Amino acid sequence: MLEQNSENKEIKGNTDMANNKFLNKKDLAKNKEKNVEKTSDERLYWRAGNMLYPLPVVMVSAVRGDEKPNIITVAWAGTVCSDPAYVSISVRKERFSYDIIKESKEFVINLVTKELVRATDFCGVRSGRDVDKFKEMHLTAIESKYVKAPSIKESPVNIECKVEKIIPLGTHDMFIAKVLGVTVDGKRMDEKGRFELNKSGLVTYSHGEYFELGKKLGKFGFSVSKKKPNRKKQKGSKK
Numbered sequence: 531m532l533e534q535n536s537e538n539k540e541i542k543g544n545t546d547m548a549n550n551k552f553l554n555k556k557d558l559a560k561n562k563e564k565n566v567e568k569t570s571d572e573r574l575y576w577r578a579g580n581m582l583y584p585l586p587v588v589m590v591s592a593v594r595g596d597e598k599p600n601i602i603t604v605a606w607a608g609t610v611c612s613d614p615a616y617v618s619i620s621v622r623k624e625r626f627s628y629d630i631i632k633e634s635k636e637f638v639i640n641l642v643t644k645e646l647v648r649a650t651d652f653c654g655v656r657s658g659r660d661v662d663k664f665k666e667m668h669l670t671a672i673e674s675k676y677v678k679a680p681s682i683k684e685s686p687v688n689i690e691c692k693v694e695k696i697i698p699l700g701t702h703d704m705f706i707a708k709v710l711g712v713t714v715d716g717k718r719m720d721e722k723g724r725f726e727l728n729k730s731g732l733v734t735y736s737h738g739e740y741f742e743l744g745k746k747l748g749k750f751g752f753s754v755s756k757k758k759p760n761r762k763k764q765k766g767s768k769k
């Protein structure tokens with residue numbers, strides 16, 4: 531519970547500062563201890579902190595021996611290498627999941643859709659020390675292909691990972707893990723056999739809040755791709 535409060539304080543501290551975009555003298559004095567400075571062009575310098583948003587938010591499942599499997603919600607997660615595929619998750623030592631992952635050296639990253647957002651939040655505010663999160667959230671633990679840690683059936687993508695390195699950084703230790711295999715929900719394939727991940731209502735986490743992935747703005751490389759000629763117009767121009 532202690533660590534939960536400290537995480538909440540971290541989030542709240544940042545939000546307070548965000549709401550005070552343009553500070554008057556009184557606010558500035560109040561925020562001195564937060565190291566907020568006002569510059570001439572109305573931009574604020576904040577103390578060093580986490581402001582890299584939006585982020586994926588994922589449910590990480592893990593198991594140790596014959597114990598019940600557990601789920602921890604993680605936002606400090608990322609892709610760190612394409613080939614071979616490596617990912618990272620950063621976890622506080624106080625988490626029940628920390629020792630499970632450290633000892634089993636395995637975990638599964640389960641992507642989150644809007645239908646799973648409540649369960650995701652729950653798994654981020656309750657500990658496996660006190661509750662069976664699979665049971666409480668009616669999630670189905672299914673066998674993974676390469677690791678003992680179960681995958682979450684309701685998730686559209688399960689990424690099976692083997693821990694190779696643990697880097698202590700401060701509040702969090704970073705687990706660098708090799709991706710051994712990926713399972714996707716077969717119901718999300720279109721008629722051409724393409725995986726429709728971006729139509730599955732993926733969830734992102736930004737500055738303390740969850741969002742559903744929104745409007746498509748372009749695709750990889752669109753800024754330099756040549757526009758396809760508009761055939762109708764061309765036909766017309768010949769006349």
Ligand SMILES: Cc1cc2nc3c(=O)[nH]c(=O)nc-3n(C[C@H](O)[C@H](O)[C@H](O)COP(=O)(O)O)c2cc1C
Pocket residue numbers: 534537587600601602603604605606607620621622624625626627628650651653654655656657658659702735
């Ligand atoms: C949106 C969100 C993101 C979180 N991200 C992390 C994270 O990246 N690393 C971490 O150690 N805890 C993170 N937490 C907190 C843990 O998920 C939380 O403490 C959880 O109850 C730990 O479960 P456990 O004790 O069963 O392992 C996050 C919580 C939420 C709600």
